[in-house]
Amino acid sequence: IAGITQAPTSQILAAGRRMTLRCTQDMRHNAMYWYRQDLGLGLRLIHYSNTAGTTGKGEVPDGYSVSRANTDDFPLTLASAVPSQTSVYFCASRRGAIAGDEQFFGPGTRLTVL
Amino acid sequence: TQLLKQSPQFLSIQEGENLTVYCNSSSVFSSLQWYRQEPGEGPVLLVTVVTGGEVKKLKRLTFQFGDARKDSSLHITAAQPGDTGLYLCAGATGANNLFFGTGTRLTVIP
Numbered sequence: 001i002a003g004i005t006q007a008p009t010s011q012i013l014a015a016g017r018r019m020t021l022r023c024t025q026d027m028r029h030n031a032m033y034w035y036r037q038d039l040g041l042g043l044r045l046i047h048y049s050n051t052a053g054t055t056g057k058g059e060v061p062d063g064y065s066v067s068r069a070n071t072d073d074f075p076l077t078l079a080s081a082v083p084s085q086t087s088v089y090f091c092a093s094r095r096g097a098i099a100g101d102e103q104f105f106g107p108g109t110r111l112t113v114l
Numbered sequence: 115t116q117l118l119k120q121s122p123q124f125l126s127i128q129e130g131e132n133l134t135v136y137c138n139s140s141s142v143f144s145s146l147q148w149y150r151q152e153p154g155e156g157p158v159l160l161v162t163v164v165t166g167g168e169v170k171k172l173k174r175l176t177f178q179f180g181d182a183r184k185d186s187s188l189h190i191t192a193a194q195p196g197d198t199g200l201y202l203c204a205g206a207t208g209a210n211n212l213f214f215g216t217g218t219r220l221t222v223i224p
Contacts, residue, residue: 090156
């Protein structure tokens with residue numbers, strides 16, 4: 001079934017540890033996104049990539065980095081995790097360059113930083 | 115910066131009742147989307163509205179984009195337990211990004 005997969009499903013992490021959240025899509029979409037979802041704050045954009053080889057900063061990029069070596073994969077790295085990064089992380093993709101096009105979301109990764 | 119505020123944040127109603135969810139901002143959007151999210155899953159697109167004043171209907175759901183393209187509403191007629199979920203509005207301001215609202219968690223009691 002075509003779509004977006006994320007791994008791991010959930011993770012408990014000690015503060016100060018490095019962590020990479022994985023995201024893979026098989027729809028050949030050009031644009032990909034990472035969001036975090038916190039209660040009362042909705043979804044906030046961390047980083048995005050309009051096409052393979054390019055990335056950009058979203059609303060809340062501090063403490064996170066991304067890479068886009070190919071079309072399908074868009075990993076999100078926390079270099080040194082802090083408790084405020086406890087959240088549910090969603091990866092999304094979009095076929096075209098128009099912001100109003102549909103975004104397709106993965107199932108999310110629930111991350112707890114202690 | 116939270117551009118979009120939704121109200122109410124939580125809503126619990128009986129099956130068969132009608133309800134309206136609001137999405138408000140001081141910013142103008144080129145388009146606005148509504149998503150629904152179920153527990154343990156990512157959001158799924160319900161509708162996109164583009165023109166100020168536009169009204170779209172999806173079965174029992176009616177979506178309206180404000181004339182000034184700063185706000186939107188979602189009206190559900192005769193709510194059913196299957197409508198339970200988190201409803202998110204999202205506005206597009208440029209080429210890249212969507213700004214999501216704070217969300218409305220709806221519970222429909224059988």
